[in-house]
Amino acid sequence: MILGLLLALFAGALVGLQNIFNSKVNEQSGFYATTTLVLGLGFLASLTFGLIFEGTHLFNLQNMKTWYWFSGLLGVGVVICLVQGIKLLGPTYAISLALTTQLVVALLSDSTGLMGLEKVPFTPKQLIGVLVIVGGIFVFKFVGGNEKQQVSSKVS
Structure with missing residues (x-):
């Protein structure tokens, strides 16, 4: 349980920092470029770590419901909305x-x-x-x- 609490706290700190970084990138490039950069780098990092730690098991997705595959699209909305929200609020x-x-x-x-x-x-x-x-x-x-x-x- 303590590990779960620490990981949740760490995730919260990372989300807060990421949103500030995203808003700074947005000031220079716009929110579509920010979203592309954030999610593109996230994809590369996830793919790299996934291959290192899980190898070919990373792509074992046979039992996943097809509509779960679209969850990444929610990330686009998250980044765009938070970047604009931070800019406005x-x-x-x-x-x-x-x-x-x-x-x-x-x-x-x-x-x-x-x-x-x-x-x-x-x-x-x-x-x-x-x-x-x-x-x-x-x-x-x-x-x-x-x-x-x-x-x-x-x-x-």
């Missing part, structure tokens, strides 16, 4: 919204057994957890918003 707000939405979709997927997942009962504790996160985003974005204006007016 800033990294912290955009990523916190994206991660909260990810949590809500995961919770709904678990509780409904979507796509063959093991069904996990929905509890009030889970609802409260999501509401606390949404409340945190609300506080972050809308409470104390005058501080930024006060600082900029003092500088003028």
Whole structure:
């Protein structure tokens, strides 16, 4: 369990950093070039590591449902939407919204057994957890918003 927690924390840090890198690439090249670069390099890295660690077993896909193959297309939407979201909202707000939405979709997927997942009962504790996160985003974005204006007016 500890390894799972550490890996999840590490993944979260990587996602946060990747989105900042992606937004910087987007400033120089546009979001289609950013998406191509991000997913292209990801493909090359995945292929290389897959061949090193799994060899020819990497391509053993006979039992996979055909529509699962299209999950990579979702990655295009993820990169484009997050790059544009960061550009319009800033990294912290955009990523916190994206991660909260990810949590809500995961919770709904678990509780409904979507796509063959093991069904996990929905509890009030889970609802409260999501509401606390949404409340945190609300506080972050809308409470104390005058501080930024006060600082900029003092500088003028």
